[in-house]
Amino acid sequence: MAQIQLANAPCSWGTLEFADLSGSRIEYPQMLDELVQTGYVGTELGDWGFMPTNPQQLSHELQRRHLSLIGAFVPLSLQSEAQALQGTNQALRTAELLAETARLLGQSHQPLIILADENGTDLDRTRNAGRITQPSTTAALAKAAAIASNTAQQIAQSSGLQSAFHHHCAGMVETPSEIRTFLQHCDHSVLGLVFDTGHYLFGSGDNHTDIISALDEFHTMIRLVHFKDCHANIATITRTQQLDYFAALQAGIFCELGQGAVPFADVLARLHHLNYAGWIVVEQDVLPGMGAPRDSAERNRAYLRTLGL
Numbered sequence: 284m285a286q287i288q289l290a291n292a293p294c295s296w297g298t299l300e301f302a303d304l305s306g307s308r309i310e311y312p313q314m315l316d317e318l319v320q321t322g323y324v325g326t327e328l329g330d331w332g333f334m335p336t337n338p339q340q341l342s343h344e345l346q347r348r349h350l351s352l353i354g355a356f357v358p359l360s361l362q363s364e365a366q367a368l369q370g371t372n373q374a375l376r377t378a379e380l381l382a383e384t385a386r387l388l389g390q391s392h393q394p395l396i397i398l399a400d401e402n403g404t405d406l407d408r409t410r411n412a413g414r415i416t417q418p419s420t421t422a423a424l425a426k427a428a429a430i431a432s433n434t435a436q437q438i439a440q441s442s443g444l445q446s447a448f449h450h451h452c453a454g455m456v457e458t459p460s461e462i463r464t465f466l467q468h469c470d471h472s473v474l475g476l477v478f479d480t481g482h483y484l485f486g487s488g489d490n491h492t493d494i495i496s497a498l499d500e501f502h503t504m505i506r507l508v509h510f511k512d513c514h515a516n517i518a519t520i521t522r523t524q525q526l527d528y529f530a531a532l533q534a535g536i537f538c539e540l541g542q543g544a545v546p547f548a549d550v551l552a553r554l555h556h557l558n559y560a561g562w563i564v565v566e567q568d569v570l571p572g573m574g575a576p577r578d579s580a581e582r583n584r585a586y587l588r589t590l591g592l
Contacts, residue, residue, distance in 0.1 A: 290325030328355035342387035354395035361427035378442035402454030412528035428468035447506040453528035457486040481511025512543035
């Protein structure tokens with residue numbers, strides 16, 4: 284059976300990529316300590332500047348906690364090459380940090396640059412997250428795939444790191460059909476897929492969507508899996524009351540594992556069947572100051588033990 288290791292991420296402690304979020308932020312030393320205490324062996328980087336951006340300092344912080352660095356989420360405007368330039372430059376800078384940190388850590392695996400649309404910035408997509416009725420056009424998705432692939436190519440050339448694209452609610456690549464079309468136009472030699480169970484379910488608009496079929500369809504491109512749950516009742520309320528993405532987050536749309544509609548036992552069984560041997564990153568996107576992240580991380584880890592992880 285393929286060996287799967289478990290990580291968590293700063294977003295589970297309220298560190299999200301969106302600007303101007305209110306609420307006090309848990310700083311990285313506490314976040315990393317609690318991540319280790321609750322039973323995870325890897326972490327994503329989080330927003331640039333959340334963790335140290337000096338590779339010697341970052342590798343020291345991770346090494347003394349016996350943690351692997353899994354990757355870093357970098358938003359990228361996919362509307363045009365000109366708009367994408369800032370995100371591409373940030374991705375290149377992030378890739379340099381990750382590559383050198385991994386070298387200092389002596390990791391056997393390379394971290395991923397996780398590219399995504401600059402979600403939460405388009406008013407219509409943010410307002411209609413979880414219930415998209417006017418999907419991105421094929422032309423727009425083809426252009427977006429070309430921009431992301433070009434960025435991934437630059438990352439590979441500059442740092443040697445591979446990239447993977449994260450479909451995401453409140454972004455232009457959210458629904459199953461948008462993901463499918465986007466991937467059809469990608470350069471798969473440099474750009475794979477981060478499959479996120481919670482974003483896939485919520486973004487599908489259907490609490491009963493077939494995640495297993497999606498894994499079968501996309502598995503050759505999957506480089507990383509995010510385990511995120513989606514609360515069915517909150518999803519229904521969000522769609523019925525036409526709440527926006529941030530209101531859905533505030534309501535707890537991405538609940539603790541096992542509390543929502545994602546069939547994780549089936550997902551894990553399928554990953555084993557497909558010989559997936561990468562990392563699973565537990566993510567429970569919460570806004571700053573929401574809930575008790577350490578307790579949630581601990582309960583999420585306990586839930587995964589019941590599945591054999």
